[in-house]
Structures are given as structure tokens and as C-alpha cells.
Amino acid sequence: MENHFTLKFLKPEPEISAFVESIGMFHNQGAEAKEVVVLPDGRIDLFFWKPGIEDFQVTLIGLETAPEQRFIPPGTNAFVVSFRPLAAEYILKTSVADILNSAKNLINDFWNFDKDILDDFDAFYNRVTESVKALIPTSVDNRKTKLFDLIYTSNGDLTVSALADQTGWSSRQMSRYFNQQFGLSPKAYCNILRFRASLGHIAQGKLYPQYNFTDQAYFIKEIKRFAGVVPKELSKNKNDRFLLLSVLKGE
Incomplete structure (x- = not known):
């Protein structure tokens, strides 16, 4: 077709x-x-x-x-x-x-x-x-730049306390910034990035945890929470309806 x-x-x-x-x-x-x-x-x-x-x-x-x-x-x-x-x-x-x-x-x-x-x-x-x-401004808060560098390079696999230690922000300051600017907590955002990083593996047919998931059952639960389906069904991507997965498969 x-x-x-x-x-x-x-x-x-x-x-x-x-x-x-x-x-x-x-x-x-x-x-x-x-x-x-x-x-x-x-x-x-x-x-x-x-x-x-x-x-x-x-x-x-x-x-x-x-x-x-x-x-x-x-x-x-x-x-x-x-x-x-x-x-x-x-x-x-x-x-x-x-x-x-x-x-x-x-x-x-x-x-x-x-x-x-x-x-x-x-x-x-x-x-x-x-x-x-x-x-692009001439000056950007270095703490924020470092924060997002850490989140992205770790694929969301760092705790909020670890992020706070490495950026010089307190966990409370970081949480206030995330909630005021984006509407969610830093932990919630990291969980989204960890899910997204898993999509690259699922696109390759690897249906088991690659990052800091407690076990297979927790991995399946998290994938279903963010995708609405379990990893096996997600990997099939029937009719290419999961656009992000289609993009990852094409990379």
C-alpha cells in the first residue's frame, strides 16, 4: 500500500x-x-x-x-x-x-x-x-546549562540530589525552577527522558531494560505509562502510528 x-x-x-x-x-x-x-x-x-x-x-x-x-x-x-x-x-x-x-x-x-x-x-x-x-542571549545561567547537559547526557538517569550536587543548586531551588518554568518536577522530566532513551532500544527490538529500571516488570510498567502499550506492542508500531518510534527507526 x-x-x-x-x-x-x-x-x-x-x-x-x-x-x-x-x-x-x-x-x-x-x-x-x-x-x-x-x-x-x-x-x-x-x-x-x-x-x-x-x-x-x-x-x-x-x-x-x-x-x-x-x-x-x-x-x-x-x-x-x-x-x-x-x-x-x-x-x-x-x-x-x-x-x-x-x-x-x-x-x-x-x-x-x-x-x-x-x-x-x-x-x-x-x-x-x-x-x-x-x-541567543550573550549570557546564560551556567547552572541551567550544566543542569540540562547532565540530564541529556545521562538520559535522565541521575537522581535530583545528584543533579543538585553537580550544579550547585539545591533540590528545592531546582524543583521550583522546573515547576514554574515547565509545569512538572525535575524527577518527572528525567523519567520522560529515560523513557525516550529506551525507545531507541525498543526500535531495535531490545525489549528489556537498558537504564536504571529496577527490573523487567518495572520497565514494562514505565513503558506502558508513557506509551499506553507494553514494549512488545510498541516495537511493532502498527501503521507507523508512534511517530517518535518511526523517526528513531529511520535514524
């Missing part, structure tokens, strides 16, 4: 990689809505898109803590900037705590982009890169 749903995600230029994790697109060229399951991945997504017959929109999506089933209308064309959390404060200059597991529409000419930007993904990639470069 011909696949009318296409997606592509590219890594950003190194200069903006502390704030942007990927720049991507998806397009539903089919005649029917595409069922997808959005999995928690620890990213903040900025969509420039035209969903089906609706008008061009710019939508900011906060962090997710649970799987969500969505249907992408036929004719949808979407370009996406996937931000690391540090970008909320320093690039987007806003808290995203109020859109945890939710989203909000922004002005349609955000970053001076308009509907014509959807005509050329390469041009979009370049304009996003230049827009983010122009917004």
Missing part, C-alpha cells in the same frame, strides 16, 4: 543545538486522516502548519507526560521546531508551565514567518536557524 504520509527531522546547526534539538516536517498527502500517538519526549514544539482545510497557524505545544492519540487531517502540511527546555526561557522568553499536556496558538506572523514558509522546507530550516541565532 502506498504511504501518503511523509516525515523528516534534521539536526540543527551546532551553534543553536543547546536550544534546538531538531527541525522537521510532516505531510499527510492521503485522502484520510492519519492516526498517530504522540509520546512524551521532553521537547517543546513550535508548529508552523496548515491542518487540512484550516488556515495557516502557529502553535506552541508544551511538554507532555502521557501518550495522546491524534488524527492528522488529509492535506496537512506542518513544519516543526523541537526545542530543548532551555529555549523556553532564553529563546521563546516564556514559561510553558500553563501548557503542560496542552498547547496555545501564537500570532500568525511569529518570527515574521507566514504561510508561504510551508512551500520550502530547506528555506524554513535556514530561516529558523537564523532566527534562533539572533535570539
Whole structure:
């Protein structure tokens, strides 16, 4: 059967990689809505898109803590900037705590982009890169930079107390920052990254713990909590509905 749903995600230029994790697109060229399951991945997504017959929109999506089933209308064309959390404060200059597991529409000419930007993904990639470069501040709190470096390099496999020891923040200060800026605790965020790191192994058919899970039963429980299904069913990815897993398999 011909696949009318296409997606592509590219890594950003190194200069903006502390704030942007990927720049991507998806397009539903089919005649029917595409069922997808959005999995928690620890990213903040900025969509420039035209969903089906609706008008061009710019939508900011906060962090997710649970799987969500969505249907992408036929004719949808979407370009996406996937931000690391540090970008909320320093690039987007806003808290995203109020859109945890939710989203909000922004002005349609955000970053001076308009509907014509959807005509050329390469041009979009370049304009996003230049827009983010122009917004990078001259000074960033070193504690926050180190904090997210530790979280990402460990795939969320460090305790909050270990993060506090290595960054010079107290656990209370760190928790206050996470809850005010992102709407969840640092432990909850680390659990999401640990789940996401496990997806790479599940995509390869490795259905057993790779990180600091207590045992197989706990691993299965955590995967089901974040994906809605057990690892075996997730790895099958029937109809490519788990988009994040499809991306990982393509890498």
C-alpha cells in the first residue's frame, strides 16, 4: 500500500543545538486522516502548519507526560521546531508551565514567518536557524546549562540530589525552577527522558531494560505509562502510528 504520509527531522546547526534539538516536517498527502500517538519526549514544539482545510497557524505545544492519540487531517502540511527546555526561557522568553499536556496558538506572523514558509522546507530550516541565532542571549545561567547537559547526557538517569550536587543548586531551588518554568518536577522530566532513551532500544527490538529500571516488570510498567502499550506492542508500531518510534527507526 502506498504511504501518503511523509516525515523528516534534521539536526540543527551546532551553534543553536543547546536550544534546538531538531527541525522537521510532516505531510499527510492521503485522502484520510492519519492516526498517530504522540509520546512524551521532553521537547517543546513550535508548529508552523496548515491542518487540512484550516488556515495557516502557529502553535506552541508544551511538554507532555502521557501518550495522546491524534488524527492528522488529509492535506496537512506542518513544519516543526523541537526545542530543548532551555529555549523556553532564553529563546521563546516564556514559561510553558500553563501548557503542560496542552498547547496555545501564537500570532500568525511569529518570527515574521507566514504561510508561504510551508512551500520550502530547506528555506524554513535556514530561516529558523537564523532566527534562533539572533535570539541567543550573550549570557546564560551556567547552572541551567550544566543542569540540562547532565540530564541529556545521562538520559535522565541521575537522581535530583545528584543533579543538585553537580550544579550547585539545591533540590528545592531546582524543583521550583522546573515547576514554574515547565509545569512538572525535575524527577518527572528525567523519567520522560529515560523513557525516550529506551525507545531507541525498543526500535531495535531490545525489549528489556537498558537504564536504571529496577527490573523487567518495572520497565514494562514505565513503558506502558508513557506509551499506553507494553514494549512488545510498541516495537511493532502498527501503521507507523508512534511517530517518535518511526523517526528513531529511520535514524
